[in-house]
Amino acid sequence: xxxxxxxxxxxxxxxxxxxxxxxxxxxxxxSGILAAxxxxxxxxxxxFDTPSNFPTGQIITIPEGATLSSVAAELHTDGLIRxxxxxxxxxxxRGANTGMKSGKYVFEKPxxxxxxxxxxxxxxxxxxxxxxxxxxxxxxxxxxxxLKAEFPSFDQDGFLAEAIxxxxxxxxxxxxxxxxxxxxxxxxxxxANFLDQIATIxxxxxxxxxxxxxxxxxxxxxxxxxxxxxxxxxxxxxLYNRLAKGMPLQVDAVFGYIEDKPEFSxxxxxxxxxxxxxxxxxxxxxxxxxxxxxxxSILAAVTPATTTALYYLTGTDGKMYYAxxxxxxxxxxxxxxxQ
Numbered sequence: 405x406x407x408x409x410x411x412x413x414x415x416x417x418x419x420x421x422x423x424x425x426x427x428x429x430x431x432x433x434x435s436g437i438l439a440a441x442x443x444x445x446x447x448x449x450x451x452f453d454t455p456s457n458f459p460t461g462q463i464i465t466i467p468e469g470a471t472l473s474s475v476a477a478e479l480h481t482d483g484l485i486r487x488x489x490x491x492x493x494x495x496x497x498r499g500a501n502t503g504m505k506s507g508k509y510v511f512e513k514p515x516x517x518x519x520x521x522x523x524x525x526x527x528x529x530x531x532x533x534x535x536x537x538x539x540x541x542x543x544x545x546x547x548x549x550x551l552k553a554e555f556p557s558f559d560q561d562g563f564l565a566e567a568i569x570x571x572x573x574x575x576x577x578x579x580x581x582x583x584x585x586x587x588x589x590x591x592x593x594x595x596a597n598f599l600d601q602i603a604t605i606x607x608x609x610x611x612x613x614x615x616x617x618x619x620x621x622x623x624x625x626x627x628x629x630x631x632x633x634x635x636x637x638x639x640x641x642x643l644y645n646r647l648a649k650g651m652p653l654q655v656d657a658v659f660g661y662i663e664d665k666p667e668f669s670x671x672x673x674x675x676x677x678x679x680x681x682x683x684x685x686x687x688x689x690x691x692x693x694x695x696x697x698x699x700x701s702i703l704a705a706v707t708p709a710t711t712t713a714l715y716y717l718t719g720t721d722g723k724m725y726y727a728x729x730x731x732x733x734x735x736x737x738x739x740x741x742x743q
Contacts, residue, residue, distance in 0.1 A: 454514035454515060454516055455483050455484070455485070455486055455514075457483040458483055458484060458511070458514040458515075459482055459483050459484065459511070460511060460512065460513060460514055461510065461511075461512060462482075462510070463508050463509070463510055463531065463582065463583065463584045464478075464479070464482055464484065464508070464509045464510070464511075465507075465508050465509075466478070466504060466505070466506045466507060466508075466509065466524065467506055468506045469506070470504070470506060472492055472495055472496075472504065473488075473492060475504045475524065476488035476489075476491040476492050476495075479491065479520065479524070484511070484520050485517045485520055485521075486517065487517065490517060491517055491520070491521055494517065494518065494521050495521055495525060498521070498522075498525060499525075504524045504525055505524060505525065505526065505527030505529075507527065507529050508529060508531050508582050508584070509523065509524065509529050509530055509531065510529070510530045510531040511523075511530060512530065531582065531583075533580035533581055533582050534554055534555070534580065534581055534582070534583065535578060535579075535580055536550065536551070536554055536578070536579050536580070536581060537577075537578045537579075538550070538574075538576040538577060538578075538579070538594075538696070539576055540576045540627055540696075540697060540698030540701065541576070541624065541627035541628055541695040541696065541697060541698070541701075542576055542695060542696055543571065543661060543664070543694070543695045543696070544563075544564065544567040544568050544570070544571050544574065544696070545564070545568075545664050546666060547563075547567065547574070547696075548560045548563050548564050548567070551563060551581075551585075551590065554581075555581070555583050555585065557583070557584075558585065558587075559586065559587050562586075562587040563587035563590060563591070565587075566587050566588065566591045567587070567590075567591055570591065570595060571692060571693050571694075571695070571696065572617070572620035572621065572623075572624055572692065572693025572695070572696055572697065573595055573598050573620065573693075573696070574591065574594040574595060574598060574696045575594055575595075575597040575598035575601050575696065575698075576696050576697075576698055577594075577597055579593060579594070579597075581593075601699050602616075602702065604699070605699065605702065605703050605706070608703060608706045608707055609702075609706050611706075612705075612706035612707070614706075617692065617693075618689060619702060619705045619706050620693045620697060620702065620705075621689045621690055621692055621693045621694070622640060622643065622644075622689065622705040623693070623697035623701040623702040623704070623705040624693035624694045624695045624696070624697045624701070625643070625653070625655055625657050625658070625690075625694065626639055626640055626697065626701045626704050626705060627657075627695055627697045627698065627701045628655075628657035628660070628694075628695070629655055629657055629716075630704075630718075630724060633700045633703065633704055634709075635724045636700060636701055636704030636705075637704040637707060637708055637709040638709045638711060638713075638716070638724070638726065639704075639716055639724075640704050640705055640707075640708035640709065641708040641709040641710060641711040641713070642711060642713050642714060642715070642716050642726065643655070643708075644708050645711070645712070645713070645714055646714055647688065647689070649714070650687060651687070651714070652683055652684055652685070652686065652687050653683040653687075653688075653689070654683055654684050655683050656669065656670060657694060658679075658681045658682060658683050658690055658694050659674065659675075659677070659682075660694075661681055661694035661695065662677060662679045662681050662682065681694060711726070712728050713726040713727060713728050714727070714728060714729070714730075714733075715727040715728075715729075715730065715732070715733035715736075717733070717736055717737060717740065717741055718741075719736075719740030719741055720740065720741060721740065723740075725740050
């Protein structure tokens with residue numbers, strides 16, 4: 405082979421080698437780009453894309469003392485995140501080496517793992533407890549309707565089943581409940597408050613030395629029959645006098661409970677309604693409280709005023725008038741009520 409041919413062959417070989425190296429490098433480069441794209445796509449998918457079953461609008465509860473691992477597992481089970489492991493890694497990178505903020509969370513729209521982790525670590529709950537005020541003297545049935553109006557999904561029947569046996573023992577007050585509150589949540593909280601409140605007048609309750617159920621029954625009547633503590637104590641003294649003499653109590657407050665109608669005023673014919681709670685046709689206290697009394701009414705029930713009066717009425721001027729005899733009572737009625 406002559407010299408020009410050898411040169412030409414060597415050049416062709418070098419060109420082929422160069423082409424091979426270029427193709428190899430290009431392939432590696434493209435593969436690297438594709439690999440990086442796959443990694444980035446996977447990272448985006450795990451960090452920012454949302455699971456198809458994301459529980460939008462639902463209440464997610466992280467219990468007190470939950471570990472980071474258990475939180476990650478729970479969030480995965482509830483459908484908020486795809487990777488519990490990545491959630492843990494991200495949380496630890498952001499400084500959460502133990503647990504997360506316990507409480508109730510609501511996500512109004514689907515968000516990725518990064519945002520879920522951020523909210524749970526920072527305690528951005530997205531939900532607040534609703535304020536509910538139960539009035540003094542309110543019955544369990546009234547409370548049930550109020551709870552149902554505030555929380556449409558509330559188990560009203562379940563609440564009534566638990567609460568009716570505790571009529572009188574569910575303390576009327578301002579409470580805060582989450583929308584997913586159960587009947588047990590409400591009853592336990594209200595009864596615990598009752599125990600706390602009654603403890604503040606424990607010496608007076610103990611000194612009066614009557615069954616607590618009787619104290620609460622009287623207090624529930626006083627709640628509707630008088631307004632101030634002084635008037636409640638006076639009415640209590642009068643009603644205890646009537647009990648001692650074997651007279652029927654003849655209080656109208658019981659009819660609102662019988663009819664399940666707040667502020668119900670009975671007609672003359674309705675005073676004969678057949679019910680164990682009717683204090684016109686039955687002597688003694690009703691079989692139980694006719695509502696849930698406040699602390700002043702309970703205090704008045706166990707610290708009644710000493711009086712010889714047997715009758716009372718509230719005049720059109722809003723004041724209360726007392727009488728020892730029925731004749732005096734009729735005179736008070738004519739003067740302060742039937743005008």
